[in-house]
Amino acid sequence: MNKETMKPEERQALVELLYQLADDDFILSFRGSEWLGLAPHIEEDVAFSSINQDMMGHASMYFRLLEELGEGDSDSIAHLRKPEQFRNAIILEEVNGPGTYLEKPDYDWAFAVVRNYFYAVAKQIRLESLRICSYEPLREAAKKILMEQYYHLMHWELWFKQLVTSTDEAKKRMTDAIQKVWKDFGGVLTLGPYYADIVKANLIEDEALLKKRWMNKMEAVFKEVGLDFPGAPRMERGNGRKGEHTSDLEGALSTLSEVYRANPAAGW
Amino acid sequence: MQAGVQFDQLTEEEKHQHFMDRINRGEKIEADDWMPEDYRMSLIRLIAMHGISEIMGALPEKEWVPKAPSLHRKLAIMAKVQDEMGHGQLLLRVAEDLMAPLGKNREDIMQDLFAKRLKFHNVFHMEAPTWGDAGMIAWLVDGAAIISQSMMLDSSYGPYARALKRICAEEVFHAQHGESIILALAEGTPEQRKLLQDALNRWWPSLIMFFGPKSAKETGNSHADKNIMYKIRTKTNEELRQEFFTKYVPRIWALGLTIPDETIHFDEEQQLWIYKDVDWNEFKQIVSGNGPRSANRLDLRKRSYDNNAWVREALAAKKAI
Numbered sequence: 001m002n003k004e005t006m007k008p009e010e011r012q013a014l015v016e017l018l019y020q021l022a023d024d025d026f027i028l029s030f031r032g033s034e035w036l037g038l039a040p041h042i043e044e045d046v047a048f049s050s051i052n053q054d055m056m057g058h059a060s061m062y063f064r065l066l067e068e069l070g071e072g073d074s075d076s077i078a079h080l081r082k083p084e085q086f087r088n089a090i091i092l093e094e095v096n097g098p099g100t101y102l103e104k105p106d107y108d109w110a111f112a113v114v115r116n117y118f119y120a121v122a123k124q125i126r127l128e129s130l131r132i133c134s135y136e137p138l139r140e141a142a143k144k145i146l147m148e149q150y151y152h153l154m155h156w157e158l159w160f161k162q163l164v165t166s167t168d169e170a171k172k173r174m175t176d177a178i179q180k181v182w183k184d185f186g187g188v189l190t191l192g193p194y195y196a197d198i199v200k201a202n203l204i205e206d207e208a209l210l211k212k213r214w215m216n217k218m219e220a221v222f223k224e225v226g227l228d229f230p231g232a233p234r235m236e237r238g239n240g241r242k243g244e245h246t247s248d249l250e251g252a253l254s255t256l257s258e259v260y261r262a263n264p265a266a267g268w
Numbered sequence: 269m270q271a272g273v274q275f276d277q278l279t280e281e282e283k284h285q286h287f288m289d290r291i292n293r294g295e296k297i298e299a300d301d302w303m304p305e306d307y308r309m310s311l312i313r314l315i316a317m318h319g320i321s322e323i324m325g326a327l328p329e330k331e332w333v334p335k336a337p338s339l340h341r342k343l344a345i346m347a348k349v350q351d352e353m354g355h356g357q358l359l360l361r362v363a364e365d366l367m368a369p370l371g372k373n374r375e376d377i378m379q380d381l382f383a384k385r386l387k388f389h390n391v392f393h394m395e396a397p398t399w400g401d402a403g404m405i406a407w408l409v410d411g412a413a414i415i416s417q418s419m420m421l422d423s424s425y426g427p428y429a430r431a432l433k434r435i436c437a438e439e440v441f442h443a444q445h446g447e448s449i450i451l452a453l454a455e456g457t458p459e460q461r462k463l464l465q466d467a468l469n470r471w472w473p474s475l476i477m478f479f480g481p482k483s484a485k486e487t488g489n490s491h492a493d494k495n496i497m498y499k500i501r502t503k504t505n506e507e508l509r510q511e512f513f514t515k516y517v518p519r520i521w522a523l524g525l526t527i528p529d530e531t532i533h534f535d536e537e538q539q540l541w542i543y544k545d546v547d548w549n550e551f552k553q554i555v556s557g558n559g560p561r562s563a564n565r566l567d568l569r570k571r572s573y574d575n576n577a578w579v580r581e582a583l584a585a586k587k588a589i
């Protein structure tokens with residue numbers, strides 16, 4: 001399938017999927033960038049910021065694909081959309097903890113590790129499935145992204161396993177974070193209202209199949225580290241793929257677009 | 269082996285002479301080599317301060333990382349700040365090796381920072397209230413850092429010289445990233461130009477201070493002189509400042525910006541830049557941790573250190589197994 005020959009419903013499905021992929025990476029990378037200088041040690045600060053930078057790069061590859069499909073300039077797509085136009089999962093927009101990245105940030109490392117690890121597993125599965133994508137530019141982008149993603153996954157998996165099997169306090173904080181993330185992680189595992197069209201256009205495999213792969217992987221990991229597997233994650237606060245979001249997203253967007261919005265027509 | 273045995277039998281004075289002969293011949297000193305305590309302490313002071321400055325230096329720019337005004341700028345500033353943290357990591361490892369024989373480690377460096385015993389560069393105590401400041405820091409602060417670090421590329425201490433080689437290579441990209449932000453603003457709207465001029469006005473006195481006072485008179489210490497004797501550095505503070513003027517004053521003028529010092533000019537006769545000196549008492553106040561943003565930036569570091577104590581404990585427990 002290509003830009004010229006695709007049917008309107010195929011284009012619609014492709015655009016929806018691209019927004020999901022782009023916004024998930026974009027928003028989580030933004031949350032990660034707020035951690036800068038605050039990670040548990042300097043070595044981790046370097047590694048974490050490298051991962052966030054990669055994720056921002058991935059988001060911008062997807063934004064460029066959207067630009068090619070006529071969705072507008074990639075900077076304005078990233079900076080000027082309203083919250084209800086964003087398609088990221090709600091759990092990815094959640095603040096890192098009390099405080100702001102500028103004043104009194106009491107950020108929670110357990111939450112950062114759990115959210116990033118669960119996301120890295122889901123992202124890996126999604127990217128592997130995109131290898132059969134019928135839209136070549138997306139298939140090619142996924143191939144490139146997968147090369148970096150492999151290291152992200154290893155990084156977070158190591159953190160997850162180390163902390164969850166260490167001191168009682170670490171274990172307690174990690175299980176609390178798992179419970180918190182579980183309430184909304186279902187939002188990452190859905191393809192949203194256009195899911196049937198997305199699958200029909202052979203853009204990615206079936207939602208149920210992708211979700212099952214994620215569940216199987218997590219169940220094995222939980223077993224390995226001696227945790228009870230809590231079953232399917234939920235989507236308590238709404239479906240980001242439908243444009244449902246929390247005020248955390250509004251906060252994120254007003255920060256990340258503050259300078260650009262001052263004059264979108266100017267060169268920055 | 270024979271030589272080693274003989275070296276152990278030398279008096280302290282002879283060892284010292286042997287050491288000075290080595291550095292005067294241009295040999296590099298390595299971490300495990302014998303060195304005078306005084307040399308070790310000078311290195312620790314310099315390298316720990318440099319390392320922690322890289323890390324604290326990430327904080328003013330951190331303020332602008334999430335806000336950078338395009339995807340391209342977001343990626344560039346993320347990469348830049350990551351480099352700075354990497355520099356900090358590299359340098360702290362060099363400092364840690366020097367501190368090990370004294371029974372000190374990273375923990376001591378952090379505690380010294382929190383207690384304001386370990387100082388960091390004056391520029392990183394200052395406010396960065398606009399995107400113009402993010403550009404100004406990368407262009408002129410990194411530009412100034414390149415000048416002061418390049419002179420130590422041939423430092424008598426091998427591990428420091430090697431770390432600086434890598435750091436300086438990356439600093440060049442930082443200054444280019446800064447220059448690109450500055451050019452975009454300079455060629456932009458009247459508001460953008462004002463943003464830039466205001467940022468220059470704010471940063472100018474800090475940039476003069478960056479290189480340190482002209483002589484020991486102003487601060488009453490002579491670390492710079494000692495570092496020259498030990499061939500850790502090769503130029504005085506004032507020589508570096510003059511180099512900075514020579515490189516950047518014409519560029520600043522070429523952009524149509526005004527330097528907030530009506531007296532600055534190049535005196536052909538003396539072959540020197542004449543400029544308005546700054547208040548060195550204020551400098552002392554700032555580097556002692558009483559600058560406009562010192563408390564906030566130290567709080568960020570301290571808070572993350574405290575909030576993550578459980579993580580360090582958990583990692584230590586895993587290591588012990």
Ligand SMILES: [Fe+2]
Nearest residue numbers: 322351352355
């Ligand atoms: Fe640096």
Ligand SMILES: [Fe+2]
Nearest residue numbers: 352410439442
């Ligand atoms: Fe730099």
